[in-house]
Amino acid sequence: MRIRLFLASLTGFIEAQNLANGLLADTGLNAGFISRINQKGFDLMADYLGERVKRFLGAGELIFNISAPVPPEMRITLLSVRVTDFDSQAFASKMIVIPEKGIAWQGSNLNVTVLASFHLDTPTGELTGSSPLSFDRTNVELLLWTGVNADGHLKTDLVLCKVAANNVDLTLDAADKPITTYMPVIINFIKERIEQAICPSFHAELVPVVSNRLMNTPMSAALFEHFFVNYGLLGPVEYTDAKVTMRHRGNAFGILRQGRTRLNDFRLPFRANPLVEGPPSDKMIDFVLSNYTISSLLFWMDQYRKFDYEISRAAQNNSAIAGYLKTDCGADDICAGTLFPALAQRFPEGEVIIKSHTVSYPRIILNEGDASIYIDSRVDAFVQQGERTRRFLTSAMDAEAKLEKVSFRNYVLNAEMRVEHFKIREVASLVEGIDESSLEFLVNALTELILNEDLAKKLKGGIHLPIIFDYEQTSAEVVFEKDRIRISADYCYGDMCHTATVLESKDNVIDYYDVVQG
Template sequence: MRRFSGLLIGDMSKSNMLLQVLFFELQLCAITVSQSLANNFFAKPNTNAGIVTRINQKGLNLLADYLKERVNRFMHHGEITFNFSAPLTDEVTFGLISTKAIKYDSEIFKSQLVTIPGQGLLWTGSNLNLSIGTFFKFSTSNDEFYGSATLQIKNAKVRSYFAAAINFDGHLRTDLQKCSLSLGNIVMNFSEADPLLLSNYYSQIDQFIGERIEMIICSSFNTELVPIISNRLLNTPMSGALFDRYFLNYGLIEHVQYLQNAIELKHRGNVFGIAKQSKKRFNDFRLPFSSPQIKISNQEENQAMLEFTMSNYSISTLLYWMDQHQKFDFDISKKSISDSMVGYLRTECSAEDICAGTLFPALSAEYPDGMVAIKSHTTTYPRVRLEKTGGVIVLWSQVDSFVQQHESTHRFLTASMMVEFKLEKVKFHNYSITSQLRVQKFKVFDVASLVEGIDAISLEFLVTALSEIIFGDNVTKKLFGGLKLPILFDFAQKSVDIIFDTDKIRIAVDFCFDQGCDSDEGKENKDFDYYDSINNSSSSQP
């Protein structure tokens, strides 16, 4: 049996490690430059973020636990693969082929994922005790023979460095920058039946393995773990499609911030539309207002795994573009409402029925046998107020009322109206925040009527009577499609807390996997076909 110490190999590779650290720093510098160029292409000076995302250490701990599970799985299936051959001397060649991992101590193996402030992420797999079965071929100028041996790795530590950057296609992605291996001890167990000639080359074999052990371990761990980190952490396009024709801008106003115990991203957070000019389409970012500054709490107690802080800017921009497409204008007429409600619009009806004519007798007298139509259009874009008690949306509209008699149409009223909606049933699921709108109050003013008896008070009474028609599905479910936030931490959602505050909403989310999930949703079967999953890891979610 032959033993050699990994400490000697560590001394031999000091220069290589220094070069790797320098290379890592240069890569981070290049990432920062390229990311700044990508983000500033559309940026304006003094732009504030509309949405701030933080992935806290609690979330990184969950990902580290998941990575440990994956290490345990691929070690259980014996997937340590290598095949090397090289000359030991001018006359002797040594080749080594792995068979499988035959022993792995999962109990003491530790997985940790932390931020390196100002640089990136570091995953560390420590206390790695592993035995790998191998076949070797020993060739001399006169003879060759084959044998088997066990490669034992004790107390090794794998370090993988990651950083997120925006790719050339405008996609944010977390990629591996460097992998290194710190060795405790390595033991190569040869058989006592091997030729004595082999013992003359133990030192060369030590060097042969020492030069390749980092590549062996890092390549195996990279194959298994890099797709998981790349797919589940900070992997998103720079915009997301909402409902109808709207998109939310996830673009960053500065590069990804690696803080102490957290990752922070500042998104522009504005909703935009697609405009047409001639035969061309382009993203329309024009807005009549700018984003306010968001104050982020730095308290470390009771932090969720992922926290979104969204100012009223994001909701305001969505409502602005909805208003540009007349989503808050309404039309109450014979054509737009159900047949069961049409009777309310008549200027004449029987004494037992209720209609516009019974509410306003002068309307019936002046326009007999007519049909009322009410149209409304906004006079300015909606305003949003976020408070500790909830969210409020305010609309200002002009209301015009007409009577249609046979082939002629007469305008008989113009008024202004303010409607205040309250955000209700606010939910966050699958990275979408959805809400419904409920009319909280409204006011009618500046009434100009050609019909006696119709004033602000009577018109408010009419609006109250017709509120279900005016503000029913036409308005209250306008935000049902929701705001789709970037998927930056891709695990099953376990719990969420939505906190309203002055001028902002904070969404605090915790996630889970496997037995950590309360429900069957998001659970993964440990007996799943491991190889099918790995084969598809580059194109699908691991």
């Protein structure tokens, strides 16, 4: 029966995963990112579950109601009343990964005494009473499995509960002496049904906690504006020695609404490259990202024209910027006309409008200590004189931006983009004196005034990663490596969190949560 239940659950997980994957883009055989829970994380959860066991047993709760016939002509009913004694000091809680099988929580050396009432239907009549029932040196094991359920949600649930009791004892009062004859039958009855006595309470108290806090996540998440990220798995959850690993598709995608119609298009012009996950860190969880997740997000942002710009009086609504764009200004002022006298001569009393649009989607390249984003654009410049607008310049612009102020907090990877440098080329101008060098000077000034402020906000909502270990974060590090980003974090609960170390990030801002390493 247990095997059939396990296989049925596994089949349901696989079907749900196939459904989830079928709705989203094909990334090939490679993961966009990998998530991993290390043994250190399971040690924290084991401590948490151990404290929960001590609380519910300390509160007197071990609930069971067992009734069954006993051949040839008896029926025994056993009902718990309350816990009268629990050796919390001896009890030990442990959580391990069983390769290829799942996660096991193990509670060992459980010494507990329960006041139990009993009812015996015997050939000679009914016998009732209540006596202390002791379980000594008892071991409880919950085998857990994580998969995608029928709702397309990643969930951890119970597969099997096993109990091994080294000693079971029922202490009878003098008034219960008539029952002494049946003691061997009663003890055997309890031993045969030990899991019915122990498992329900441990299931009810521990499994919901594990399900809520461990790998409990939908298969996609909203980012910001129209953008989403796909957490769909490329295969089953991997259970290996001392860690659990999941390989996620990791592509970002956009959803466009037109009236009541929602238009979904998840196709990308590239696939995920092979991702080498590297060894586990010394922290509780790790994420390893290739450039695929950020690249696909940048691709969809580009589809929504997020990297196209217009610099004009109307677009900026800034009087200072509007002054710089004039072709005529006072002798002591600085404007486009003073920078390029030929422009003022050819287009008097005009205003310059600069527009840029990308000619390909942005690309991100990851190296040791560095994340660079390359944006190739076409720049057109116009002069507006009254109702007339004329283009006087076109050029190509190659910009290199960096990811800065990178942090990881509450499963969100945050970063700002900033233009590091750019190159103007292929300038075709109707105005004498405007070439690559002079145009670079102008664009550099406008970048400092306008573009960098806007770029810094492009990823304002951050990249949300799946909540695989739901405790309070104490520290994290984000490390740029060759062809990947590694994120590692530690967590805590309860009073332990008050002693968390304050770590300093590289931007010299004291923060409880992030350390960026390069």
